[in-house]
Structures are given as C-alpha cells and as structure tokens.
C-alpha cells in the first residue's frame with residue numbers, strides 16, 4: 531500500500547527584480563523528498579527565511595513548485611488534479627486576523643469551501659458547518675458572528691474548522707499559534723492531537739516553538755537556507771542535536787524560558 535503523502539524533489543526558486551531589466555534568482559527551497567502517513571506529524575523548524583513557509587505553501591498548493599511532485603495515495607496532485615489536492619490538503623495560516631475575511635460571517639467563511647468543492651445542498655452544508663464548529667469546540671451560533679467579534683483563539687478555531695470542513699487527509703499549519711496566548715495555544719495543541727486521534731489526519735507543522743514541536747510531532751526537519759540540515763525522530767533530534775543550528779535553536783529556546 532502506498533504512503534499517504536509522498537513528496538519528490540520539490541523545490542522553489544523565486545525571481546526577484548533587482549533592477550528594471552535584471553532579475554535575481556532566489557532559491558527559497560532546494561530539492562526536498564519525504565513521505566508522511568496518516569496519524570503522523572512532521573514539524574519544520576529553522577531560522578527566519580530558511581524556506582519553511584515556502585515548503586508549507588507548496589504542499590498546500592498555494593504556490594506552484596519549480597521542480598518536483600506531490601503524491602497523495604500514490605496519485606499526483608496539484609499538477610494534474612488541483613481540486614483533489616485542495617480538498618485533501620488544507621492549510622492554516624499564521625494570523626487568522628488576516629486570513630479570515632472581516633466582512634464575511636463565520637457561516638459564509640465555512641460555507642465557501644463546501645460550495646466550491648462539494649455538491650451538498652444548502653441544508654447539508656448548514657449541518658456540516660454546525661458539526662465542524664462543534665468539532666473545534668465552538669457553538670453553532672457562531673455561524674452569525676463576524677471575525678472581529680471573536681478572540682484570537684476563537685478565530686484560529688474557525689481557521690481550523692475551515693481546514694477541517696472538507697475532511698482533509700493532511701493539514702499544513704504555518705506557525706498557527708504565533709498570535710495566541712499560552713493558554714489558548716495549549717488548548718489548540720490538545721484539540722489538534724484529539725482530531726488526529728479521531729480522524730487520522732497527518733499534520734505538517736511549521737513552528738518556531740520547540741516546546742510545542744516536542745509535544746506535537748513525531749518527526750522533525752530543521753531548515754537553513756532552503757535546505758533540511760537535520761532530520762529525524764523529534765525526541766531524538768531534540769535530545770541529541772547534531773547540527774549547530776539545531777543546537778543554537780535549542781539554546782535560544784532554553785534562554786527564553788529562563789528569562
């Protein structure tokens with residue numbers, strides 16, 4: 531049987547205009563290959579500008595890769611069938627304040643992916659929205675709320691509901707807790723773990739927070755300058771980091787804790 535997600539030689543080079551007639555190539559992500567199964571979480575950490583968000587965006591189909599393929603259950607997605615990719619790999623962004631349209635109600639935000647990707651009737655969509663809100667711990671009344679009426683933790687739950695609503699196999703979360711207070715953050719971590727246990731979702735989790743990464747992930751990639759410089763089982767990498775960058779990240783996290 532094939533693995534859930536297989537990534538082969540995925541890379542991204544951006545062209546940046548430096549003069550009106552001249553572009554420089556920026557390799558945001560060098561060729562990367564890996565696989566991930568249901569119930570697994572891969573965490574990605576690294577320095578600022580190391581290519582973490584680029585990898586997340588490529589995996590979620592938000593950007594086209596320069597090279598490489600993404601296979602889901604052995605089938606190429608995004609290149610051949612964008613819709614299957616969009617349904618099965620969903621993304622949660624860093625800042626729900628900007629990723630949720632402020633002029634649209636929560637009900638409409640959650641209905642949009644259903645309208646675009648399913649043939650559910652209006653009543654079925656409403657039922658699915660209420661069920662999904664309950665799954666993320668929000669009352670069905672939230673359908674009538676607007677993003678500005680919610681706390682940052684509630685907004686991120688709505689963003690999670692929007693990701694969950696199509697019953698995806700993979701969720702890519704790009705620094706999803708960066709704008710949250712520690713208590714809402716730990717509630718969200720527990721919620722993500724619960725959802726994984728129940729639905730077998732695979733997570734790709736980009737973060738700067740090694741404590742969360744330690745708690746939530748099975749495997750870890752450490753990135754620098756568009757390359758994975760260290761990888762392995764999360765607990766082993768964090769216990770005996772071999773690369774100097776991993777050691778540096780651990781050291782700065784420990785210093786932050788002491789401060």
Ligand SMILES: Nc1ncnc2c1ncn2[C@@H]1O[C@H](COP(=O)(O)OP(=O)(O)OP(=O)(O)O)[C@@H](O)[C@H]1O
Nearest residue numbers: 544545546556558577578579580581582583584585
């Ligand atoms: N649309 C773009 N056009 C040009 N360059 C880009 C673009 N997006 C990212 N880059 C460049 O690619 C590199 C990797 O950026 P990326 O956002 O993936 O890093 P990151 O590891 O997620 O950083 P951070 O942790 O600060 O969010 C950086 O040099 C960045 O400037």
